[in-house]
Amino acid sequence: MTAGDGGAAAAGDDAGRMWWSRRFLDVLGSFTDHGRLHRGWTYARQGRVKDLRVRPHEVSARVFGPEPYGVAIGVGPIDEDSWRAVAAELASQPLLRARLLEGETPPELEWAFAQAGVPLLPDSPHDLHLMCECPGYGEPCEHAAAVLCLLAEAFDRDPSLLLTWRGGSRERLLHGLRQASAKDAPDPFDVGDEPLRAAGFWTAGPAPAEPREHAAPAPPDLLLQLLDPPAIKIRRRPLTDVLRPAYEAMSRA
Known part of the structure; x- marks a missing residue:
């Protein structure tokens, strides 16, 4: 699934508007070098991330920094x-x-x-498999960080991408x-182990409990859902x- 080409507007200050992308950014910030993360945001805002694609268990993109480098970020299957x-x-x-x-x-x-x-979001760098064609050795490097930053913004727009990434x-x-x-x-015809008895069959049972005054009403089309x-x-x-x-x-x- 293509999430977008990236760009200044794509990974700007609005990223992290939803709870799931905020959580993802919090986890990313907990294990990423501040300098590389800052350069990753810069690359994302400058539109250097291209062809961001979210597939089951893997996100891929090309990052120009200045040479084009292929980046793939894997996550464990569920x-x-x-x-x-x-x-x-x-x-x-x-x-x-x-x-x-x-x-x-x-x-x-x-x-x-x-x-x-099973975690919905990765908890640590050990949950991610970071691969970049650049000669750097940081984990993540600024190119992978740029892809992760743009991925957070893509999650903002479409939370189903998070489930796609996790293989669902x-x-x-x-x-x-x-x-x-x-x-x-429950099976409506299951009467349990108690045998039916003729005596008292037509006797009214205990009165139903009074409904709660503040119980939230169910939506009228709940059965259809x-x-x-x-x-x-x-x-x-x-x-x-x-x-x-x-x-x-x-x-x-």
């Missing part, structure tokens, strides 16, 4: 079991799950990855979340898009 663990952790948090399905990227996402035992995608994460939610849903969309289309529009206004109208009524 295995299938860990992705499933992340999805299960997200599925266990109803409000977090709803926010993700609404298209948000809440800070709790990083916590869910940590709970699954937003679609994959949401699909796993829906599967985990369906797997954990939680279920995988069917393949049915009406006048070339997905069925869920057609039903959503009806759900909202019924909630207002």
Whole structure:
């Protein structure tokens, strides 16, 4: 996936506007030499970073400083079991799950990855594999630092690039979340080990608890968000898009 060609506006002072890119810059600043980091920002602002591409487990670019040098920055893969663990952790948090399905990227996402035992963001230079064609020996050199700085700005624009870099995608994460939610849903026909008895069958059970006054209302189309969309289309529009206004109208009524 191409994230951009770089430039003065691309990695300016606005980089780090979102929590995930701020965290990424904090980690970068914790292990990068101040002088090289400053030169990296300068290169990025001067438009010396070209062809920035984000692919699973690797970011690549060309940096002109003054000679063109190829730069590749790898990150360790997240295995299938860990992705499933992340999805299960997200599925266990109803409000977090709803926010993700609404298209948000809440800070709790990083916590869910940590709970699954895999960091969403690299914690140290040991989590990154830095490769540059320049003759320098710093880790990162100013060319790799420039790519990392521009990458933070790309994360600002599109947080799904962070998941792409880690070997996944937003679609994959949401699909796993829906599967985990369906797997954990109780079976309505499961009555447990207690046998059914005729005596007292028609007796009313305990009264339901009073609803909390300040409970946050669920969005009217929550069911449409939680279920995988069917393949049915009406006048070339997905069925869920057609039903959503009806759900909202019924909630207002």
